[in-house]
Amino acid sequence: MTARSVACVGAGPAGLLAATQIKLARPGWQVLVYERAPKDVTYGYGVVFSDVAVRTIEYLAPELGALLANQTRWDDVEIRAGGARYRIPGHGYAALSRHRLLGALAGRAAAVGVDLRYETPATLDDLRGEHDLVVAADGAHSQIRGQLAEELGATVRYGRSKFAWLGTTASFDAMTFVFERTEHGVVVAHGYPHEDGLSTFVVEVPGDGPERGLTQWAEVFADHLGGQALRANGLRWERFPVVQLRNCVHRNVVVIGDAAHTVHYSVGSGTRMALEDGFYLARSLARHDELAPALAEYQRRRLPSTGELQSAGERSMRWFEDAPSHLNKPPAQFAVHLLTRANSVPLATLTAEASQLAEDATEALAGPLSDRDLLDLPLTVGPVRLAGRLAVEAPGSLMVPIAVVDPTRLADDPAWSADFAGAKVISVDLGPYREDPAEERANARRMTAALRDLDRPEDTVLAIRSTLASTADLPPPALLARLRELCAAGWCDLVDLAADDGPPALAAALETADLVRRETGRPVMLSRFRAAHDIVRTHLLAGRIDLWCAESGARP
Template identity: 55%
Template structure:
């Protein structure tokens, strides 16, 4: 711990919640300011915990060891593993090189409580409190009262708090079956797909989270989130526990599931505009959440506590210290919070993804919230990647140039590779095409006047004609390709549908389609109507699908080109957003997907081609 700093007024501090955030915050504050009176209020009885294991990545452990060396030493002696295992469709695939450490939540809280007592913190269990009462009695209130924070609810307007709930239901369980990897299990049941997240945490136990990513009312999915169960509800939940023990019996080695708290819930994603209001500061899950599938919630909570303690140590003025903490911390949690939300949405859509071949599905899961290079994925899971490559190539040998050199069927034509380079002055050519006579010359309806009378009735600026294309059909000829540039998609599905129907009517009046392949290029807008570099803020993309379904039904969509706004941002988040939309469109329409206007390395592109999110990539021309 940092040496105490002398000086400053004597203060009283109330920490609400004896979870990791509350206990460590209390310890850090008391250590930095020994003359302050620090009290932790906890609703639950002493030594009662409702979770099972807590997992940290090896990177998180190094961070924790820096912040709290004594806790780092404890973690160093806990159960460790390197692998992620995916069990789906009767297959098991492993990926190594990840690095995890886990321990029981009871052990973690006992260690943190011991440190708090040693520092001189007062711990009061079975003491429910209200924030209004605490604000008047204490100089500082640290709200660490969890994802369903009563403090946050009481100050929702002042904090700009927004809480959204995931579609899946989940329940936190345990088992005496010991896993040796971070294990994701997908089992079909009569009520729909069930998912389990399992990992060891020592003491001969494993954590086992059951998730139901559908709206069925099957066993175990009928209990409301919220208050503790009793009477008839408890009997129903106990039957549900038996049910899930049977569903996952093979993976549990026929051992029963255990439950400390039989409550099903929807995961809350918490967003705050501010985490400080007057003398109240929110930390941990009360201020932000990270989905359990990325395992970072406790790490963020401990970081919050450490940084809050440091801010209070550095500045004698409470208001200045809290303002500095808020300014630095709110942006700092964004990356993991957003990654958690992406991962949550992936598991919600898992029933759709499970229709893919087993090896492709596993690669899809492993790359769900990041931009990993194919080299890294292959190093971690060589057998999985080799099997997925064979599936992608249809059993034929992969070209020596790799995945991006695989041909792609688009309508009745064939793209000889997956990279298309778009040049200046309307010129484009295929990245893998050696014969530049097949360079793709693009002419818009606002450009050259010789686009032909068949296009004269179409709205100006909406049509791109590829007069010479880098595509060859099975006979070796060079047929034309028509690319329809529809511009950014309206946010209203009805408006998007009407616009597409008008374009289809104009196209049929003009007598087309006249080519073996037609592509649709479309951009995105956010809910406010402003283009955002190819990403869209509403994850469903209902308007986008409505527009493309009209074009597909009319026979005018053999390929979808998801394009970034010209000059728009090219941050990784924008690309990850559009990759989610690509997944949705590809699954819904069954057509190849190309991305245009985004930036990524070829090895990152290859990973997402292998995962089946996209099929081609349009690369910007060099300056």
């Protein structure tokens, strides 16, 4: 292959590992790293990796994996909220300072022959003219991505919370989430150890709360800092940028790392993804003798692989933004809600890892019935006392306490369910919300007229079903407004959120159900989704849903 010149812009984890791996794969190439900041200047404190990430990095870059194996390690998550503390083992983390990580990556890059140029800003036009390939690894606020935003299909959205990366000599021996109420609202801290007697302490302020200074924040979190001070490498507050690309390649430019995709810090996978980008880019360049097919292969393989983790990161980000509303739950239920914010966890696993937490959360939900299977807990819905939390759409199944009729359109008379286990349910299907505002208003008028004319016996549950699009992360405002109006008018005892005909997006549906439950004050049921019994139990325990309805013949 013809000798090439490669410019990597940005001396962060993605740029440094990409440069190193490209040089190893193509020793005859000229590989340079351009970094506008001085050497050894970095923002932030510790970088954390899960055990899964450590094993991945050991495979991708053995020297870096060996470094991580000898860093600060711990196994627990600790949640501090509402005067309670819950500690959950069995996770596994490793952490080191960002300064040490970058130093190790830079040293390795220089050792294999990469030309590192610090305090050297570089423009895209100049780089394209001087180099065969430009690797844009210039971070979440990438200038190169900004210049190519239209060609890359780039979108950048910002979270609602403000946050700052701080450090402290206070001792933390777990991934610690701290929630404190102040006169300005709830504030959150993410604390974890990394090395040299230091811990990272990220302070997050949901909404528009005050930023304050280090001394004031040390006072807010004094009970958790043990009297130790807070410090900052250049204190700055920002809102988390959610970066997504439709394409990560344009001609001879490839965008990697945070410049291409960000994952919220509460999930802790951004650095791992950046390192993976650098490794797989070099692998693609090693497999092809021409740049175009190599870059096409990288884009084809890499872009889809980041989507699921980014979605989990966004769900986690929104969870912390909504922390004030979650804190109304009992402390144990709140802790379960936090632990399962981005991934489903079977109740048996949760009980095995944190038996006291599971016991306390069950008692908070079930009271004196805490020894009963959560699926068999009774629930009052409107005027009816249901015998349990499972349902199927077709009446007559012996496994379920309630029956939900096949939904009908509003133009027809609502169908009745059979009298089953003492419950009668009218299910009115509103269908999906209309994208067109005029159509949605017309649908709302039809819906209102139909419900006004409904002859509803007193011992009947009125369930309002809405279909959730499989591609939607959250319900559209129009759907929430529709449900709030119906509930306020007394025309809804139960909100039924059903999967559409597309791929069932359970994680998004659970987040939607949780939001609808808070917004309407009504019990919420998910229908036509699939999950194991024990995962349904966990989400009941966390308070995301109240009922689960499977299709006829299907079992959760």
